[in-house]
Amino acid sequence: MIPLIYFLILWVIVLGLFFILAGFSVLQMLRFGLAHPVTEISTAVFALIVAVVIVGTIGYLSGVDLKSGLDISALLNVGQTPLF
Amino acid sequence: MFHVNKLPGALPDEKPIGLYRRHPITILALIISFVIVIVLPFAAYLFILILHPTYYLNQQLMAVFVMFGGLFFLFVIMFIYQNFLDYWLDMWIVTNRRIMNIEQNGLFSRTTSELRLYRVQDVTAKVDGFVRTMLDFGMVFVQTAGEKEYFTFEDVHHPNEIAKKILELAEIDRKEHLDEAMEAIESTEIEHHNAIKEKTARGLEP
Numbered sequence: 001m002i003p004l005i006y007f008l009i010l011w012v013i014v015l016g017l018f019f020i021l022a023g024f025s026v027l028q029m030l031r032f033g034l035a036h037p038v039t040e041i042s043t044a045v046f047a048l049i050v051a052v053v054i055v056g057t058i059g060y061l062s063g064v065d066l067k068s069g070l071d072i073s074a075l076l077n078v079g080q081t082p083l084f
Numbered sequence: 085m086f087h088v089n090k091l092p093g094a095l096p097d098e099k100p101i102g103l104y105r106r107h108p109i110t111i112l113a114l115i116i117s118f119v120i121v122i123v124l125p126f127a128a129y130l131f132i133l134i135l136h137p138t139y140y141l142n143q144q145l146m147a148v149f150v151m152f153g154g155l156f157f158l159f160v161i162m163f164i165y166q167n168f169l170d171y172w173l174d175m176w177i178v179t180n181r182r183i184m185n186i187e188q189n190g191l192f193s194r195t196t197s198e199l200r201l202y203r204v205q206d207v208t209a210k211v212d213g214f215v216r217t218m219l220d221f222g223m224v225f226v227q228t229a230g231e232k233e234y235f236t237f238e239d240v241h242h243p244n245e246i247a248k249k250i251l252e253l254a255e256i257d258r259k260e261h262l263d264e265a266m267e268a269i270e271s272t273e274i275e276h277h278n279a280i281k282e283k284t285a286r287g288l289e290p
């Protein structure tokens with residue numbers, strides 16, 4: 001059994017890394033992209049997609065019991081069909 | 085049109101004439117991959133729902149899928165955004181005084197070079213291949229008085245019109261800045277002469 005909280009900690013760390021890279025990308029775009037609607041629209045679309053994914057994930061995770069664990073051995077053997 | 089004050093080191097009485105980027109068809113693969121990435125999560129959801137609906141009953145497994153599937157999606161979206169940034173920040177700016185080439189290489193590398201119009205000697209437009217001919221985009225090579233110096237506008241729309249416009253602007257700029265143009269030509273001739281002398285001394289040229 002691997003507690004879900006471990007996966008959540010890993011998720012937060014990778015998300016932090018994502019925010020650093022995304023922040024640099026947006027900064028470069030707004031700094032060097034000449035004033036043009038496409039510069040702003042593409043950045044807004046990117047930010048919107050990121051927000052939807054993160055809010056959606058957090059929304060889903062809020063309904064999950066994070067104290068429970070993921071039983072990998074049970075997934076591989078009993079009562080489950082392998083995914084592929 | 086963009087404002088000239090946004091340009092690095094704007095010259096007095098400088099007016100923007102044109103801003104050119106690569107033809108949008110050059111990022112067609114990026115646009116297609118963006119559409120696929122947007123559709124992919126929904127397709128994966130339906131695929132699992134049809135083939136293995138029991139997987140959705142395991143809440144813990146779903147939570148891990150949602151977390152890391154979401155992360156994967158975010159990184160792919162960022163990769164596409166960075167590729168678009170690479171395309172969008174590459175540009176060629178023509179003003180009534182100079183040509184600027186701004187090139188973005190990845191996220192942290194940026195090259196800006198400029199060329200005064202009175203130094204332009206020859207401009208060549210090149211359109212080759214079926215797609216380029218049909219959509220009218222291609223290369224523009226701007227040759228200066230120097231031996232090896234040249235600017236290349238890559239995959240720009242209407243290359244022949246751009247080449248013509250640059251030649252006209254260069255002609256006007258040469259007339260307006262005759263003294264600077266003469267100095268540039270003289271210094272280039274001296275450099276060229278010195279280069280030949282050096283090569284002759286080394287026995288590379290008769």
